[in-house]
Amino acid sequence: MTTETASSSLSGSLMVRAEGVRKSFGRVEVLKGISLEVARGEVTCVIGPSGSGKSTFLRCINHLEKIQAGRIWVDGELVGYRQVGDKLHELRDREVCRQRAEVGMVFQQWNLFPHLTVLGNCLEAAIRVKKDPRPVATERARRLLDRVGLANKADAYPRQLSGGQQQRVAIARALMMEPKLMLFDEPTSALDPELVGEVLDVMKSLAAEGMTMVVVTHEMGFAREVADTVVFMDDGMVVEHGDPQQVLLRPENARTQSFLSKVL
Amino acid sequence: MTTETASSSLSGSLMVRAEGVRKSFGRVEVLKGISLEVARGEVTCVIGPSGSGKSTFLRCINHLEKIQAGRIWVDGELVGYRQVGDKLHELRDREVCRQRAEVGMVFQQWNLFPHLTVLGNCLEAAIRVKKDPRPVATERARRLLDRVGLANKADAYPRQLSGGQQQRVAIARALMMEPKLMLFDEPTSALDPELVGEVLDVMKSLAAEGMTMVVVTHEMGFAREVADTVVFMDDGMVVEHGDPQQVLLRPENARTQSFLSKVL
Amino acid sequence: MTSQSEIRAQPVPRPGLWALTVVAVLVAAFLVWTFATSPNVHWNVIAKYQFSHAILQGLLVTVKLAVICEITGLLLGIVLAVMRLSSSRVLTWLSGLYIWGFRSVPLLVQLILWFNLALLFPHIGIPGTSFVVQTNDLITGFVAALLGLTLHEAAYNAEIVRGGIAAVDRGQVEAAQALGMSRGLLLRRVVLPQALRVIVPPAGNQFISLLKNTSLVAFISGGDLLSTAQNIYSGNFEVIALLVVASLWYLLLVSITSVLQGRLERHFGRSSERSTKPQRDEPAPAAVAGA
């Protein structure tokens, strides 16, 4: 009971709060007690070597993975469970879907629906999950596509677009749900260098508008420029975090130092 | 007849010679007359925006695509055809395979055979195409795997390896055929930044040993350091070529300048 | 300079291929000709029965049963496949049991058991009400055929659909989940449309088998195409002629099915192509595989 009240009051200004999150696949522990807080309107960049658990952590925030210990709150609401007294109850599919609908996620491999047009990709969940009337959704979709610079591609199929264009559609698709939080998992790492800029530009403008974002990325330039906080993860743990100047330019931890020396 | 003699004498020192290569897919012309010469032991880096035809050109060198006009010679031998008098004759499957076996190719998506172990990937073509006795091939495979730093992964399956490791296996697999020429198509663009170094290191050591290589890449650092020639392609044509210092640092063409400004 | 010029190469001579083609065409022509002119194939009898009322009636039964049971069997098959792949052990097990049972029991046996359900349950009623019917009145031959064929097709289609769903990229499911789509929604709108690419070829096979399997309704006095032909030849001993009559109709039915199958394949194959490169119209995936 106390916990419940405490967390509610704490999370008044917090969009994401994670406490001691642990996650194992079979016998391998991938997240070893992650605690993290992301304030409303803040941009947090997560960096770290491959296999350190960055993607897994992001997926946990969206309840795409079930955690084994710890708690995650998004906007003050426990993710995936309801606490009644001391006991946790799993949420029903419907409630989990509602929670996920409020969080936008953009994957490294973009994962557009290949059988739908760009507009169809944007409308699908807005109409069927968010239950927007079609004209309203279409109107918003066109505005968002215009914003990511793809107004003229509304009727194209994903395979007719370049990677950078596909990734921007993925961002528009996520924004269609009018999420309170956006999660990005290496959104530019599958793109050719020339295309990276297009996507980062869209993300910068989102940040400038005050969208809360958690971004797993290897684009140090982006992190330096946009992030309010940089988190360095290694081997399932948060090794170092703080403001970008400090973490990226004057890292304290030896592992962070060696990683940055290779990447920069 | 004159052409034949001319090309033979010319190509004495040339590993690759392309003359006016044109290639269309349906109605779209993707290569609009590419001419290029790669001397024995030289490293040529091809750079250019997405869709400019870099991959297509590389694939033409290996006769994975049939060209519509022009000629390509590898080590003085016409690729894919036999010239008798004025007439061209398509080569039989067997002869095309022999030509391809002498050219190693490493793809962006590595394309390892998922159903074979690392060692199996290396042995397959060596034993069945090159007809090496198994012990000889195994011996060479172990040496090559050692060289790319994967001696201990011989019995792993591809899916058990990181991207960087998979790409290094792909290089070892190509080297197993003891090719006279290696073609690399964006070998690092699908890798996380930390893993890129591993692969580039292997390629550098290959170059140092005098392997002739044609490398499509966006790694300007690598091009600057290793390339003997840099070729900038745009819209199916070679726009600029010359030594790396000149092309990368003092590009003359406006398109090259704008491209490099975004990538560097 | 000649080497700049367009490439007009002589193709590799393929004498083997041409020989094969000629032999194949000759053999086919010879067979058709021998068949067409054989005194043992009575074309006048074939002509007489090809459009006879009884045969057309049988054709109608075959088509009606096949189309209805394809739909019901596919729907039930999808449900079973989803159960099979669900995270609930109980559902997985129930579905596995069903598939095992209904793939095992020969369709003939199933049809006979349904048709003679009265052997086990002479009356069927809802306990607590006065609603009771004679099982034999409820389970007519047509009902038994629908039941048997549907349950049989469902088991086979479940396996086909399962294979198709398993071939859909996992990223698609996650993307849909991340958008807040419920399981039912993502299945209907994201997974199944993409699974169809893999499902269509074996499902085409299965439908054609179903067209043929309708002939088992002869055992429960349904009069499908093939058994009508058999009934007629039992009376007039024109075995070959009547079989030709049935086969010609089957050729037509399978042709229609093949055309539809091709259309579906092109439709789903086109849009489902994954591609990491822009605007690339990949050629048929394995044109490389052949001579």
Add this chain to the structure above:
Amino acid sequence: MTSQSEIRAQPVPRPGLWALTVVAVLVAAFLVWTFATSPNVHWNVIAKYQFSHAILQGLLVTVKLAVICEITGLLLGIVLAVMRLSSSRVLTWLSGLYIWGFRSVPLLVQLILWFNLALLFPHIGIPGTSFVVQTNDLITGFVAALLGLTLHEAAYNAEIVRGGIAAVDRGQVEAAQALGMSRGLLLRRVVLPQALRVIVPPAGNQFISLLKNTSLVAFISGGDLLSTAQNIYSGNFEVIALLVVASLWYLLLVSITSVLQGRLERHFGRSSERSTKPQRDEPAPAAVAGA
């Protein structure tokens, strides 16, 4: 702090699921019980015939035909699929013609035509030599069954294999080509092993259908399992009992097939999993799809 602790959550109550399970189990139990205790099911007769010589003989014929024709039919099917996907128009067309024809003509018709080939060709000889045999001596019932079933299976398997090959990543073919592998080699060593992942489920279906289809050899005097049972019941009128005897054997055969199919699926599914991430053991691709 409690929120640091392990998560032991109450699962979502699923009363519907449990009700469904209970109902399903009850219905199944009730059916089995009714069936087992029905006076119309003569268990003593079943016991008498289950292991009788005639039935075992029929079982042997069924298994022998099915296994042989699965192998020959699959091999021919692979050849046809490769032809179908080849870049040669002629081969594509020939293969398409074959598949169309042999999927169309009912197996029964094919068997009868082969068995009665003597009606068309009383003698078969090699022109120019003195080698001539009586067609009826050459085409015994067993030979006719092998021919008919093989040609029939080949057409269906060709479609299944084609679907499987089309699902293999194009990059695999190019990698093999770049290594200098010839078409045959890359097909055998690279494409087919990976296509099997998609091929196995529908091929399992097809094999089980084949097990059942052997019963059509009754029309050419072959004595398979089901028709042996039918022969016996047409003598003693124990219809249900003999059908149960046959079904029990089919249950066994299908069980064995299903186990083998599962093994093959796991074998090919495991190694063929594409993964861009290191060391990830993906869970079953669509565990997400269910309740």
Add this chain to the structure above:
Amino acid sequence: ALLLGAAACGSSGATTDASSTGAPSPASTLLPKSVQEAGTLTIATDAQLPPNNFIGPDGKTIIGVSVDMGNALAKELGVKAEFVNTKFASLISGLQAGRYDIAMSGITDTAERQKQVDFVDFIESGQVFIVPKGNPGKVDSQDAMCGKTLSLVTGTISVDLAEAQSAKCTGAGQKPVEILKFPTVADALLQLTNGRADANIANLGKAAYQAKESGGKLEVAGTPFASSYDAVAVKKGDKEMIAALQYGFGQMLEDGTYQKILEKWDVEASAVDKVVVNEGDSLESSG
């Protein structure tokens, strides 16, 4: 024989509640109540056996001895006959499940089958051979079957006869009879045309008809042997039905309908004097 008395009993039982039907004819009250109420006698037949029950030249109507007999019987009993064409398997199981009232399909009465159903025997006939024109295999007697190929229909007594003869042949040091079994008469006879088999065995009436229909390709050989009864199959223990059928056949024998039907199909040689119940074994032992 064993059921004659019981059948009489059953019929008297049926008479008591005959008042419920509109038909005052005493005959109609013999039938089981359900049949009386329905007004139709549902008769199952497998229409693949000329001349007993088969599809007529129009491709759909079932005709033959069984059909004419069934219609005449129904008329005698004051109901309508309805024929259902079905395969053998559900002929018997459908009878047991109560879906059909009786089965008339050229069924031979044997002792083994009597365990499952009851038979009203109404045709008696010996077996003869059907052979290709000119009888190239020279099969004209049971002993001549040794070493020859017979193409038979499954489930008919011809199979038992051929198997018994085969045993005799081998016993006498001769080659056994080679037996091919087919689901229908047409499939079996095709093997005679095709030259794969030497002979088929059928009872005289059927054989004569089939030879005639073959357009000169087939002929009858040998003298009749091994007499057997063709019968109506009735659900085991359905005494009312048996009694009703016996009554009906009795009337038809008396007024000549029975003989006329047999003459119509050229099988008058197979006529019986008296319709009996479950007497199949009596002929078998004598044959």
